[in-house]
Structure formats: C-alpha cells, structure tokens
Amino acid sequence: MTAPSQLSHPLRSQRLNAITHEPHSRLDQLVKSHDPFASPERFAHFVAAQYLFQRDLQALYSDPELTRLIADLPQRCRVEQARLDLADLQRDLPQGDERIRGQAMGTGEALAWLFVSEGSKLGAAFLLKRMPALGLSETFGARHLAEPEGGRAQGWKAFTAVLDSIELDAEQERQAEVAAIAAFERFTEHLERCFA
Ligand code: HEM
Numbered sequence: 001m002t003a004p005s006q007l008s009h010p011l012r013s014q015r016l017n018a019i020t021h022e023p024h025s026r027l028d029q030l031v032k033s034h035d036p037f038a039s040p041e042r043f044a045h046f047v048a049a050q051y052l053f054q055r056d057l058q059a060l061y062s063d064p065e066l067t068r069l070i071a072d073l074p075q076r077c078r079v080e081q082a083r084l085d086l087a088d089l090q091r092d093l094p095q096g097d098e099r100i101r102g103q104a105m106g107t108g109e110a111l112a113w114l115f116v117s118e119g120s121k122l123g124a125a126f127l128l129k130r131m132p133a134l135g136l137s138e139t140f141g142a143r144h145l146a147e148p149e150g151g152r153a154q155g156w157k158a159f160t161a162v163l164d165s166i167e168l169d170a171e172q173e174r175q176a177e178v179a180a181i182a183a184f185e186r187f188t189e190h191l192e193r194c195f196a
C-alpha cells in the first residue's frame with residue numbers, strides 16, 4: 001500500500017490509496033485477529049463478510065453508466081462466487097441490509113466504493129496461498145479470491161486508469177474520499193458481525 005506521504009499525489013488512485021492506508025492496516029490486523037485460516041469454519045465467516053460487501057456493491061457493478069466507463073464491470077463483481085463459496089463451506093447466507101444498496105451515489109463516490117472492492121483483489125492473492133492448507137481453492141470454497149480473467153495487475157491498472165481519468169469538482173472529490181473510508185468501515189462492520 002502507498003505511504004501517507006502520497007496524500008497530494010496528482011493521481012486520484014494514489015490519493016485514495018494514501019488516505020485508506022491506515023484503515024487498510026487496521027482491517028488487515030482485524031482480519032488476522034479473527035484467525036480466519038484456523039479452519040474452514042472460521043474462513044467461512046470471512047467469506048460471509050466478503051459476500052455482504054459484494055452484495056452491497058452489486059447494483060454498482062451492473063450500473064449502465066459505470067459500465068460505459070469500465071466495459072467489463074459486471075464481470076468484476078464477486079457476489080456469485082462468494083455465494084457459491086458459502087454453499088461449498090456449508091454456511092448459510094448472512095442476512096444483508098439495504099443501507100448501501102439503496103444509496104444514491106455520484107460517479108466519484110461509486111468509483112471510490114469500487115476502488116476498495118477492486119483493490120481487495122490484490123490482497124486476495126496472498127490469502128489464496130493459505131487455502132490449500134484448508135482444503136480450499138479457487139474452484140472450491142475460495143472462488144471469490146481467484147485471479148480475475150486477464151490477471152490481477154492488469155485488472156487493477158485498467159480500473160485505476162478510469163478512476164484517474166474522470167473529472168470531479170472539489171465537492172465530488174471530497175465525497176469520493178469520504179466514500180473510500182466508508183467502504184473500509186462497512187467491510188469492518190460486516191467482518192465483526194460475521195465473526196460474532
Ligand atoms: C475490503 C477491502 C480490503 C480487504 C478486506 C483487504 C484485505 C487484505 C488483507 C487481509 C491483506 C493481507 C494479506 C496477507 O498479508 O496475508 C491485504 C493485502 C494487500 N492489500 Fe488489501 N484489502 C482490502 C482493500 C485493498 C485496497 C483498496 C487495496 C489497494 C488500493 C489493497 C491492496 C493490498 C495490497 C497491495 C496487499 C499486499 C500486501 C501489502 O502490500 O500490504 N487492499 N489486503
């Protein structure tokens with residue numbers, strides 16, 4: 001992750017990276033504190049949080065205006081993979097709510113939420129390495145961590161190119177930054193609920 005000194009970087013993706021550095025570190029620590037790799041049952045709680053987060057963003061991933069900016073956006077959503085993972089792990093689907101799904105968002109805000117979801121695919125490569133020990137893989141129980149078609153790095157590059165190219169006024173820029181932090185808070189909320 002980028003150091004906080006990048007707060008005034010000319011690229012929006014780098015600025016979002018910088019302002020979410022702290023929440024990302026905290027979330028990383030929180031994930032580890034719940035010992036998700038101790039057993040498939042514990043890992044299932046983490047998958048449940050991933051499912052709820054992807055469910056929050058389901059409508060954004062299929063939004064026609066956003067899809068005009070990012071052609072493969074609908075294929076990037078992992079709600080279905082997370083749902084199948086939960087079935088593999090024999091864990092019931094957690095009950096979601098409409099708080100984020102029902103929220104009207106501007107383009108900057110929407111892309112900031114998607115930034116967090118797409119960014120989490122980078123960390124997923126590390127998590128995937130822990131799966132064989134649990135008897136799980138990108139085709140069973142950990143499908144949502146699988147390498148995206150075309151590769152992780154390429155997918156991230158294509159996403160940030162769009163994020164960096166759209167024009168936002170100062171207020172929209174501020175809203176995007178607030179949204180990136182809110183996305184980390186939301187994931188944290190799901191994580192705490194699913195491990196409770
Ligand atoms: C819901 C959001 C996210 C979650 C749950 C998440 C979770 C994690 C976890 C648990 C790790 C540690 C993997 C390990 O060391 O075993 C990690 C690493 C990583 N994450 Fe995230 N992450 C999220 C968002 C992001 C975002 C937005 C970015 C990029 C902007 C990102 C980039 C990375 C990178 C590059 C790593 C590799 C290790 C490092 O350099 O720190 N993640 N992530």
